[in-house]
Amino acid sequence: MQIMTSSSTSPTSPLAAAAHNGVAAAYFNFRGAERVPESHVWKGMHEKDTAPVAAADADGGDAVPVVDMSGGDDAAVAAVARAAEEWGGFLLVGHGVTAEALARVEAQAARLFALPADDKARGARRPGGGNTGYGVPPYLLRYPKQMWAEGYTFPPPAIRDEFRRVWPDAGDDYHRFCSAMEEYDSSMRALGERLLAMFFKALGLAGNDAPGGETERKIRETLTSTIHLNMFPRCPDPDRVVGLAAHTDSGFFTFILQSPVPGLQLLRHRPDRWVTVPGTPGALIVVVGDLFHVLTNGHFHSVFHRAVVNRERDRISMPYFLGPPADMKVTPLVAAGSPESKAVYQAVTWPEYMAVRDKLFGTNISALSMIRVAKEEDKES
Ligand SMILES: C=C1C[C@]23C[C@H]1CC[C@H]2[C@@]12CCC[C@@](C)(C(=O)O1)[C@H]2[C@@H]3C(=O)O
Ligand SMILES: O=C(O)CCC(=O)C(=O)O
Numbered sequence: 001m002q003i004m005t006s007s008s009t010s011p012t013s014p015l016a017a018a019a020h021n022g023v024a025a026a027y028f029n030f031r032g033a034e035r036v037p038e039s040h041v042w043k044g045m046h047e048k049d050t051a052p053v054a055a056a057d058a059d060g061g062d063a064v065p066v067v068d069m070s071g072g073d074d075a076a077v078a079a080v081a082r083a084a085e086e087w088g089g090f091l092l093v094g095h096g097v098t099a100e101a102l103a104r105v106e107a108q109a110a111r112l113f114a115l116p117a118d119d120k121a122r123g124a125r126r127p128g129g130g131n132t133g134y135g136v137p138p139y140l141l142r143y144p145k146q147m148w149a150e151g152y153t154f155p156p157p158a159i160r161d162e163f164r165r166v167w168p169d170a171g172d173d174y175h176r177f178c179s180a181m182e183e184y185d186s187s188m189r190a191l192g193e194r195l196l197a198m199f200f201k202a203l204g205l206a207g208n209d210a211p212g213g214e215t216e217r218k219i220r221e222t223l224t225s226t227i228h229l230n231m232f233p234r235c236p237d238p239d240r241v242v243g244l245a246a247h248t249d250s251g252f253f254t255f256i257l258q259s260p261v262p263g264l265q266l267l268r269h270r271p272d273r274w275v276t277v278p279g280t281p282g283a284l285i286v287v288v289g290d291l292f293h294v295l296t297n298g299h300f301h302s303v304f305h306r307a308v309v310n311r312e313r314d315r316i317s318m319p320y321f322l323g324p325p326a327d328m329k330v331t332p333l334v335a336a337g338s339p340e341s342k343a344v345y346q347a348v349t350w351p352e353y354m355a356v357r358d359k360l361f362g363t364n365i366s367a368l369s370m371i372r373v374a375k376e377e378d379k380e381s
């Protein structure tokens with residue numbers, strides 16, 4: 001088994017090499033592409049990519065769960081619990097953020113990606129710039145092939161400063177873009193807090209004197225967020241490329257605003273198969289991340305997902321990642337005195353967890369299994 005490290009990875013193009021050194025994050029010019037260059041051809045690189053795509057089945061089996069919040073949060077708790085336990089991901093509707101508002105935000109992301117390459121390059125990720133800037137997230141740079149996507153990552157508090165790099169004149173375009181992103185941030189944060197409360201209820205840990213009450217408050221008050229804009233250009237040969245390789249999100253949970261153009265798929269097990277999430281206008285997708293898997297002691301599970309591209313239409317997705325602050329130890333919640341009193345995972349901070357995941361890149365060992373202290377079956381004993 002080969003464990004890839006940054007130094008042992010050999011980027012396949014000068015562009016990737018440049019980005020690798022944190023210098024510039026230039027992308028291949030997708031717009032003009034009439035064919036897929038070798039640098040972007042994937043052939044079952046990831047063992048999960050060989051799983052088939054399930055046929056759409058509206059009557060059950062493989063239909064992505066839908067959670068409707070329009071009847072009130074409490075009424076949706078049972079559905080949230082089932083979806084988080086059985087799938088680790090679901091469509092959220094009736095959440096109160098209008099389809100029009102979401103479409104406006106998406107339109108601004110589309111305008112950003114439509115800018116000339118040089119304008120976007122001004123916002124390139126910088127060495128030591130953390131998770132901020134235009135370009136491939138560092139973790140994804142380690143794949144020997146490049147993905148058919150452009151991305152821009154930023155923490156919401158940095159929106160105004162960050163996008164002055166792209167729009168130095170701070171004109172109308174800049175203000176429209178920033179306002180839209182700020183609006184997205186405030187609605188996703190508010191929704192994140194609501195959903196967090198629902199998750200705790202679903203776990204039977206809600207309320208101040210409940211075992212998780214204090215933790216819930218602490219998590220809610222310190223929740224951090226990151227926005228990542230993805231643009232998956234239409235592709236002349238969609239079956240040979242990857243929009244975003246199969247992965248789990250590492251944080252607590254993520255809201256994904258996706259274009260009405262579908263492309264997101266969730267992995268289901270036994271047998272392994274990819275289920276396409278429909279492009280429902282106005283819906284948000286929720287995916288559970290690894291640190292929520294840890295926090296819930298494996299009750300809710302993080303879900304592998306990936307993005308595929310298509311021949312006809314560009315697709316935009318806007319994941320909003322919610323997670324703990326860097327210095328918070330995420331400790332499994334186990335109800336004192338309940339039959340289940342054993343933590344199955346070691347307590348970790350987000351950076352500690354990322355370090356484990358980084359070391360395992362290129363292997364098929366999961367980072368969650370590395371920090372597991374007891375087998376799932378031991379929980380009840
Ligand atoms: C807050 C986050 C969440 C990050 C890291 C950082 C900013 C970029 C996110 C992504 C986006 C693409 C997949 C992923 C796996 C990646 O490589 O970068 C994500 C990762 C994670 O969920 O771990
Ligand atoms: O494009 C999507 O729908 C998913 C994006 C995603 O999973 C990510 O950026 O982490």
Ligand SMILES: [Fe+2]
Nearest residue numbers: 248249305319
């Ligand atoms: Fe993701």
